[in-house]
Amino acid sequence: MMGLIAILTVSDRASRGAYADAGGPAIREYLAEVLASPWEPREAIVPDDIGAIAAAIEAFAAEGCCLIVTTGGTGPAPRDVTPEATEKVCTKMMPGFGERMRQVSMQHVPTAILSRQTAGICGGALVVNLPGRPKSIRECLDAVFPAIPYCIDLIHTGNPSPPRLETRPERMVAFRPQDSV
Amino acid sequence: MMGLIAILTVSDRASRGAYADAGGPAIREYLAEVLASPWEPREAIVPDDIGAIAAAIEAFAAEGCCLIVTTGGTGPAPRDVTPEATEKVCTKMMPGFGERMRQVSMQHVPTAILSRQTAGICGGALVVNLPGRPKSIRECLDAVFPAIPYCIDLIHTGNPSPPRLETRPERMVAFRPQDSV
Amino acid sequence: MMGLIAILTVSDRASRGAYADAGGPAIREYLAEVLASPWEPREAIVPDDIGAIAAAIEAFAAEGCCLIVTTGGTGPAPRDVTPEATEKVCTKMMPGFGERMRQVSMQHVPTAILSRQTAGICGGALVVNLPGRPKSIRECLDAVFPAIPYCIDLIHTGNPSPPRLETRPERMVAFRPQDSV
Numbered sequence: 138m139m140g141l142i143a144i145l146t147v148s149d150r151a152s153r154g155a156y157a158d159a160g161g162p163a164i165r166e167y168l169a170e171v172l173a174s175p176w177e178p179r180e181a182i183v184p185d186d187i188g189a190i191a192a193a194i195e196a197f198a199a200e201g202c203c204l205i206v207t208t209g210g211t212g213p214a215p216r217d218v219t220p221e222a223t224e225k226v227c228t229k230m231m232p233g234f235g236e237r238m239r240q241v242s243m244q245h246v247p248t249a250i251l252s253r254q255t256a257g258i259c260g261g262a263l264v265v266n267l268p269g270r271p272k273s274i275r276e277c278l279d280a281v282f283p284a285i286p287y288c289i290d291l292i293h294t295g296n297p298s299p300p301r302l303e304t305r306p307e308r309m310v311a312f313r314p315q316d317s318v
Numbered sequence: 319m320m321g322l323i324a325i326l327t328v329s330d331r332a333s334r335g336a337y338a339d340a341g342g343p344a345i346r347e348y349l350a351e352v353l354a355s356p357w358e359p360r361e362a363i364v365p366d367d368i369g370a371i372a373a374a375i376e377a378f379a380a381e382g383c384c385l386i387v388t389t390g391g392t393g394p395a396p397r398d399v400t401p402e403a404t405e406k407v408c409t410k411m412m413p414g415f416g417e418r419m420r421q422v423s424m425q426h427v428p429t430a431i432l433s434r435q436t437a438g439i440c441g442g443a444l445v446v447n448l449p450g451r452p453k454s455i456r457e458c459l460d461a462v463f464p465a466i467p468y469c470i471d472l473i474h475t476g477n478p479s480p481p482r483l484e485t486r487p488e489r490m491v492a493f494r495p496q497d498s499v
Numbered sequence: 500m501m502g503l504i505a506i507l508t509v510s511d512r513a514s515r516g517a518y519a520d521a522g523g524p525a526i527r528e529y530l531a532e533v534l535a536s537p538w539e540p541r542e543a544i545v546p547d548d549i550g551a552i553a554a555a556i557e558a559f560a561a562e563g564c565c566l567i568v569t570t571g572g573t574g575p576a577p578r579d580v581t582p583e584a585t586e587k588v589c590t591k592m593m594p595g596f597g598e599r600m601r602q603v604s605m606q607h608v609p610t611a612i613l614s615r616q617t618a619g620i621c622g623g624a625l626v627v628n629l630p631g632r633p634k635s636i637r638e639c640l641d642a643v644f645p646a647i648p649y650c651i652d653l654i655h656t657g658n659p660s661p662p663r664l665e666t667r668p669e670r671m672v673a674f675r676p677q678d679s680v
Contacts, residue, residue, distance in 0.1 A: 410575065410583070411615070412575060412612070412615060413597060413598075413601075413615065414612030414613060415612055417598055417601060417602075418612045421602075439575055465609050465610045465611075465612050465613055468610050468613065469575050472575045472576045472579075475577060493608060493609045494610075495608060495610060
């Protein structure tokens with residue numbers, strides 16, 4: 138099955154056109170670089186509003202996206218609510234993603250601990266929060282992407298026609314162990 | 319006081335006998351290897367059902383177990399609900415256990431971030447989620463067991479006849495600092 | 500604006516005078532050592548009671564403190580409830596602080612995983628739980644303080660007269676990146 142992947146930019150300024158979104162294009166470029174299997178992007182830009190973010194994630198999951206990647210809104214500023222919106226619509230949280238991304242970002246900046254990035258499962262989709270800056274986006278995706286294809290396999294346990302993401306092995310090896318985690 | 323330790327296997331297949339439980343025996347063997355103080359196992363196998371897992375944990379805690387170790391059901395598959403059941407019955411969560419186990423497993427497989435293992439306190443018992451595979455069980459127990467005897471001491475602060483776990487020092491040194499954490 | 504910083508000691512024994520508080524003075528000394536900008540301490544000692552801890556944090560935030568540091572009550576003992584009180588009054592949690600402090604403490608003692616320290620935002624204040632022992636307090640502050648001034652900047656996004664903490668660069672460099680996290 139074709140993999141539908143949603144890229145959700147969360148930004149007050151970008152949503153009203155006051156600022157060109159840099160995070161969304163950086164994610165699209167990254168996915169084009171690492172994915173070998175056919176996939177199609179779904180994209181949206183929403184303001185830093187819990188209801189708007191939650192509704193966008195749920196709509197992408199309902200449309201059949203297997204992966205929903207957000208960018209922006211994960212810091213401690215008053216308008217940053219992407220993790221709260223993610224938690225609101227996910228039935229299961231995946232704490233290992235946020236831990237790992239903070240740990241890797243920590244090698245670059247001591248303020249990595251300020252990121253509240255999380256991940257979880259909404260319907261048949263893995264939802265992963267990424268930072269807003271393109272450089273940090275790449276560092277985070279490099280850290281967690283090798284585990285994403287197998288995570289999507291597991292989310293679709295029992296699905297007769299599951300999505301299946303394959304990576305370009307020369308760029309990134311997606312790890313699929315024989316046994317379950 | 320004799321240490322009662324519960325080993326709870328969480329698996330749909332093992333609970334209906336369609337599959338020989340490998341996790342439970344691996345945990346029992348590990349405990350026999352590291353513990354020097356007298357202890358007695360309590361064992362059960364339940365399906366991947368929040369209610370059944372939660373009830374089993376509560377029953378073991380009510381029986382006086384000081385440690386309840388689960389195996390299985392911590393991944394992102396639809397039936398994996400062991401962390402949710404654990405959180406449901408615990409009055410306090412211990413986030414450091416999951417963080418540490420994922421961190422150590424990360425040295426072996428990039429999919430370690432997919433584990434949602436957690437730990438918490440239910441009555442007088444420390445509850446710790448472990449993975450399903452015997453090899454990963456040992457890696458996780460090696461990572462967190464040195465802190466478990468002291469954790470049980472602290473949970474039983476004020477208990478006139480607390481359980482006390484001692485390890486075989488040649489195999490594992492259980493750390494008991496002088497001051498509280 | 501002058502930085503008001505609250506130091507909240509959580510301890511049954513210290514609150515009834517049965518024990519001289521060592522954590523509070525260790526934090527005050529640390530802050531005097533690293534901060535270059537003008538600041539004023541606010542201090543209180545409360546028992547290990549969720550309501551008392553929560554009320555003290557909220558009162559300090561209402562008074563205009565930009566940083567509220569607690570000491571004590573973060574372990575697994577029955578009376579340890581500082582993280583629960585923190586979570587109760589915070590509108591946003593900052594998981595990276597606890598992760599980082601446990602990770603750094605892990606280099607000193609295997610029982611570091613028993614700490615349930617967390618951090619979050621209450622009004623205009625960053626609330627950070629620290630351990631009770633002076634030595635561990637310093638290790639934890641060294642690990643997270645470089646990110647605290649910028650965190651407070653972000654919490655006060657949109658505030659026309661925000662507090663601003665500056666550190667003594669020869670002792671500690673507070674990291675302020677150009678872009679947001």
